[in-house]
Amino acid sequence: LVSRENHPDRSVVRVGGVPIGPGTMTLIAGPCAVETPEQTLGAAQMAQAAGATLLRGGAFKPRTSPYAFQGLGEKGLRILADVRAETGMPIVTEVVDAHDVELVSSYADMLQVGTRNMQNFALLQAVGGAGKPVMLKRGFNATIEEWLMAAEYIAQRGNLDIVLCERGIRTFEKATRNTLDISAVPVAQRLSHLPVIIDPSHSGGHRELVLPLTRAAIAVGADGVIIDVHPHPEAALCDGPQALVDGDLRELAKTVRDLPPLV
Numbered sequence: 418l419v420s421r422e423n424h425p426d427r428s429v430v431r432v433g434g435v436p437i438g439p440g441t442m443t444l445i446a447g448p449c450a451v452e453t454p455e456q457t458l459g460a461a462q463m464a465q466a467a468g469a470t471l472l473r474g475g476a477f478k479p480r481t482s483p484y485a486f487q488g489l490g491e492k493g494l495r496i497l498a499d500v501r502a503e504t505g506m507p508i509v510t511e512v513v514d515a516h517d518v519e520l521v522s523s524y525a526d527m528l529q530v531g532t533r534n535m536q537n538f539a540l541l542q543a544v545g546g547a548g549k550p551v552m553l554k555r556g557f558n559a560t561i562e563e564w565l566m567a568a569e570y571i572a573q574r575g576n577l578d579i580v581l582c583e584r585g586i587r588t589f590e591k592a593t594r595n596t597l598d599i600s601a602v603p604v605a606q607r608l609s610h611l612p613v614i615i616d617p618s619h620s621g622g623h624r625e626l627v628l629p630l631t632r633a634a635i636a637v638g639a640d641g642v643i644i645d646v647h648p649h650p651e652a653a654l655c656d657g658p659q660a661l662v663d664g665d666l667r668e669l670a671k672t673v674r675d676l677p678p679l680v
């Protein structure tokens with residue numbers, strides 16, 4: 418279903434009216450985690466002023482340590498909905514448990530399946546039946562074929578509004594959190610008709626890497642980028658070192674506008 422063999426034209430996925438697909442280079446930005454109404458609105462306003470058209474933000478956070486901030490849950494979803502009402506930006510937010518799909522879908526414009534859940538088949542089937550576009554992140558230990566098979570689980574439930582997101586894979590390299598597999602973009606686009614975006618924030622893990630990795634994404638023809646921003650990264654409850662502040666985000670957005678995407 419997601420293969421290009423029977424579907425030669427590359428697809429455009431619309432999220433609350435915002436297209437992601439060939440030639441779009443959609444900018445998705447927002448906080449890694451929803452922490453407070455002020456922090457979320459502040460991040461959204463920064464994102465929107467820079468030209469981002471979709472707001473990201475996690476209310477359910479899949480953290481490596483059980484002692485780390487796990488997200489605000491439904492309270493976080495309500496904050497996102499309020500910020501959407503204020504800014505008009507459609508929301509992309511993660512769901513980590515099949516039992517929460519209905520709840521998260523009642524707030525989200527796009528459901529995100531994170532790297533740790535790429536092969537959580539019950540979750541994939543549940544999001545496939547939720548009637549919302551899905552962003553499927555590549556598992557940090559998954560091959561491209563496994564990633565596309567995971568997308569197939571969603572598609573099998575009748576949902577072809579899937580965006581693939583390359584967010585880095587685990588290698589021996591320790592200088593970055595994960596290694597952004599930039600070749601995954603053209604490879605996945607050759608094998609599948611689905612849009613492919615990259616997450617330079619979670620792959621690199623450092624804000625200095627976000628702009629160069631975004632340039633690389635544009636150069637290989639990615640259909641968009643998803644970026645962490647925070648009004649006060651030093652106080653962030655999640656992944657502060659990778660969050661962009663206002664000026665960095667505006668520079669990144671200018672780069673996205675100035676470098677014509679490959680179609």
Ligand code: PEP
Nearest residue numbers: 475531532533554584619
């Ligand atoms: C995220 O985008 O909030 C996130 C946790 O990403 P990943 O699943 O790629 O680690």
